Amino acid sequence: AQKVTQAQTEISVVEKEDVTLDCVYETRDTTYYLFWYKQPPSGELVFLIRRNSFDEQNEISGRYSWNFQKSTSSFNFTITASQVVDSAVYFCALPRMDSNYQLIWGAGTKLIIKP
Amino acid sequence: GAVVSQHPSRVICKSGTSVKIECRSLDFQATTMFWYRQFPKKSLMLMATSNEGSKATYEQGVEKDKFLINHASLTLSTLTVTSAHPEDSSFYICSARDRAGAGADQETQYFGPGTRLLVL
16 A cells, blocks of 8 residues: 655744654555655645655755655655745655556645744 | 646636636646645645546546546646536646656656635
8 A cells, every 4th residue: 555644734833943844655666756845825836856765865955855764664854944934834745656647645744934 | 947827726606607727837748737626724635637638537536527627738738617516615736747857857746826716
């Protein structure tokens, strides 16, 4: 079975704090991609990152970083020095096996950054 | 690059009418487009996968006669909610895959801004 679990329903931190959003997945695929998307209050989903299961190196993009651990089936997302504009719902996703590029979505984590 | 538009952004209609939502890939050709529905504070629910020039593939539980999908060109897919009822009120989002994307780029879905439908 395939599944994406984002156990944190909502996280609230004060601006400038670091915050980590967890994503745990299940798949029988041996090679796969993992995705993170951001959905701000406007509603549009913004693509953040795509990670290949072959590549376990951490990725950093500005204040964003991702930690992929295949051994624990986790793909966690950290925002350092958070800003109010980071407030959004963040989704982790995994391609469905044997599908036409369809994605399986986590439930999302609502991140609230307080000024 | 990889911009997807959706029109309209908001629509209010009376019960029993039909509503058409357009999804366009503006700077790339999309062999495959996806239609999602999202309820408040919930995750995305895939409704159907739309392939250019062929019939859409609907997810289990989604009525194909209720939600008509047409993918007539490589840049346009439409979703028509027929005989809309208040329970159809929701946020509808489309996404598209770039057919020309190199390797892993083809795996990425790019999303439109969504359409908020309110049926009175």
